[in-house]
Amino acid sequence: xxxxxxxxxxxxxxxxxxxxxxxxxxxxxxxxxxxxxxxxxxxxxxxxxxxxxxxxxxxxxxxxxxxxxxxxxxxxxxxxxxxxxxxxxxxxxxxxxxxxxxxxxxxxxxxxxxxxxxxxxxxxxxxxxxxxxxxxxxxxxxxxxxxxxxxxxxxxxxxxxxxxxxxxxxxxxxxxxxxxxxxxxxxxxxxxxxxxxxxxxxxxxxxxxxxxxxxxxxxxxxxxxxxxxxxxxxxxxxxxxxxxxxxxxxxxxxx
Amino acid sequence: xxxxxxxxxxxxxxxxxxxxxxxxxxxxxxxxxxxxxxxxxxxxxxxxxxxxxxxxxxxxxxxxxxxxxxxxxxxxxxxxxxxxxxxxxxxxxxxxxxxxxxxxxxxxxxxxxxxxxxxxxxxxxxxxxxxxxxxxxxxxxxxxxxxxxxxxxxxxxxxxxxxxxxxxxxxxxxxxxxxxxxxxxxxxxxxxxxxxxxxxxxxxxxxxxxxxxxxxxxxxxxxxxxxxxxxxxxxxxxxxxxxxxxxxxxxxxxx
DNA sequence: GGGCCGGAATTTGCATGCAAGCAAGAGCGG
DNA sequence: CCGCTCTTGCTTGCATGCAAATTCCGGCCC
Numbered sequence: 001x002x003x004x005x006x007x008x009x010x011x012x013x014x015x016x017x018x019x020x021x022x023x024x025x026x027x028x029x030x031x032x033x034x035x036x037x038x039x040x041x042x043x044x045x046x047x048x049x050x051x052x053x054x055x056x057x058x059x060x061x062x063x064x065x066x067x068x069x070x071x072x073x074x075x076x077x078x079x080x081x082x083x084x085x086x087x088x089x090x091x092x093x094x095x096x097x098x099x100x101x102x103x104x105x106x107x108x109x110x111x112x113x114x115x116x117x118x119x120x121x122x123x124x125x126x127x128x129x130x131x132x133x134x135x136x137x138x139x140x141x142x143x144x145x146x147x148x149x150x151x152x153x154x155x156x157x158x159x160x161x162x163x164x165x166x167x168x169x170x171x172x173x174x175x176x177x178x179x180x181x182x183x184x185x186x187x188x189x190x191x192x193x194x195x196x197x198x199x200x201x202x203x204x205x206x207x208x209x210x211x212x213x214x215x216x217x218x219x220x221x222x223x224x225x226x227x228x229x230x231x232x233x234x235x236x237x238x239x240x241x242x243x244x245x246x247x248x249x250x251x252x253x254x255x
Numbered sequence: 256x257x258x259x260x261x262x263x264x265x266x267x268x269x270x271x272x273x274x275x276x277x278x279x280x281x282x283x284x285x286x287x288x289x290x291x292x293x294x295x296x297x298x299x300x301x302x303x304x305x306x307x308x309x310x311x312x313x314x315x316x317x318x319x320x321x322x323x324x325x326x327x328x329x330x331x332x333x334x335x336x337x338x339x340x341x342x343x344x345x346x347x348x349x350x351x352x353x354x355x356x357x358x359x360x361x362x363x364x365x366x367x368x369x370x371x372x373x374x375x376x377x378x379x380x381x382x383x384x385x386x387x388x389x390x391x392x393x394x395x396x397x398x399x400x401x402x403x404x405x406x407x408x409x410x411x412x413x414x415x416x417x418x419x420x421x422x423x424x425x426x427x428x429x430x431x432x433x434x435x436x437x438x439x440x441x442x443x444x445x446x447x448x449x450x451x452x453x454x455x456x457x458x459x460x461x462x463x464x465x466x467x468x469x470x471x472x473x474x475x476x477x478x479x480x481x482x483x484x485x486x487x488x489x490x491x492x493x494x495x496x497x498x499x500x501x502x503x504x505x506x507x508x509x510x
Numbered sequence: 511g512g513g514c515c516g517g518a519a520t521t522t523g524c525a526t527g528c529a530a531g532c533a534a535g536a537g538c539g540g
Numbered sequence: 541c542c543g544c545t546c547t548t549g550c551t552t553g554c555a556t557g558c559a560a561a562t563t564c565c566g567g568c569c570c
């Protein structure tokens with residue numbers, strides 16, 4: 001349950017990032033630890049309920065306890081960890097209720113983003129969105145899930161950026177963490193792949209037409225469809241996140 | 256600019272909380288510091304742009320740097336502080352743009368809360384909301400602003416609680432911090448006081464009738480009205496929060 | 511044999527020490 | 541007199557030491 005029980009994927013993920021501190025800059029350790037741990041949690045390498053032993057993390061990441069402690073506090077704020085007084089922080093459970101709760105909130109937030117984006121969008125932004133859409137289509141045609149996933153996130157985030165509302169972007173980023181976590185945990189979502197692409201096309205069209213109502217509605221429908229499917233997948237197969245990481249190869253590389 | 260320049264209100268606020276650590280429990284220091292600093296920022300005692308010197312805070316709060324550092328990190332996450340590498344964290348500016356951005360997001364969030372709450376609401380919850388509404392009317396009749404303010408926050412938060420969506424509540428709490436900060440900073444809002452009470456009545460009626468659409472719309476309108484007035488107030492009187500405390504000049508480094 | 515109790519080891523929480531980096535001020539040159 | 545540079549002081553970032561709390565394990569009692 002603790003970190004040492006899953007040494008291989010953890011070490012692999014850590015090794016992937018160049019020394020955790022790229023340029024040996026001074027103030028980069030804290031942020032690096034946050035990123036590392038966040039990835040481990042979001043991708044499901046650290047399973048829900050896992051206890052985070054500070055000393056162990058220190059050894060694995062080769063830093064002292066101070067930045068690790070600060071990172072843990074940060075992740076608690078993000079809702080990825082759950083804190084108990086004088087006890088190890090544990091990875092937050094992936095409650096089906098919580099993921100279900102995400103649906104309404106994320107749907108609403110992205111709907112608002114679509115409405116605002118449709119009003120503000122420029123020709124340049126339309127092109128950027130279109131670019132991402134076709135990157136997704138390419139990845140889909142090539143059956144490249146990780147690439148598609150990345151482009152998909154970029155697509156949605158870009159729309160929020162275009163909405164030009166810093167608070168909205170802030171909230172979206174916080175929510176995206178949880179959505180990604182649930183998505184990694186479900187690990188079967190290509191069922192809706194084709195439908196998603198069509199919906200993306202509809203969103204792109206609405207944005208291009210600067211149709212605020214249509215864009216908002218299209219995004220709401222798309223997000224609701226996606227998240228509902230995700231919840232269905234999660235409620236269907238009970239233990240998917242746990243079965244994943246013993247086999248090191250297929251999903252762990254999806255970074 | 257630093258903490259020592261405004262010793263009186265800070266000391267007063269700190270003194271108000273019983274020793275910062277009520278029962279000398281062990282894991283309570285960090286949270287206490289967060290609460291303290293958060294209050295100081297939200298209420299405007301720590302003006303936007305103020306630099307937070309760790310050592311100074313340590314002395315004022317009589318704790319070591321470790322919990323203070325962690326608290327600062329937390330507040331940075333909340334968006335109340337802005338971080339610079341190897342430099343003191345500064346209190347985030349109260350950008351008019353950011354407050355304006357809050358309008359759409361908070362309006363949307365509370366609208367959703369109203370819709371969900373209207374569906375889930377029980378007789379007990381209706382009574383609790385009604386209680387808070389009449390507490391507000393009482394405070395209004397007595398011209399007690401602080402009491403009204405507190406009840407108002409409780410009223411809105413209660414609706415979000417009734418919505419029974421943990422993610423929604425989480426997001427609302429985060430946003431409420433910023434709303435409160437802007438509200439404290441504007442410090443003239445009784446202009447809409449009477450109108451607000453009428454709108455609250457409408458919200459209460461819609462919730463009692465379990466009319467989801469109506470409740471959502473009433474809340475959206477109410478929140479938008481309130482926040483728009485707030486933005487107007489903030490844009491009208493440029494330096495209201497700054498003039499309250501000692502000496503503030505554009506150079507900003509007076510003693 | 512099972513459950514309860516006690517103590518030791520582990521672990522978090524807080525305090526402090528040391529080095530790197532930024533900022534302000536003195537000194538110098540133009 | 542003004543501007544630039546270098547140096548000094550202060551501040552943050554990280555590492556580590558110590559005490560309280562929890563947990564886990566062995567022994568004991570029922």
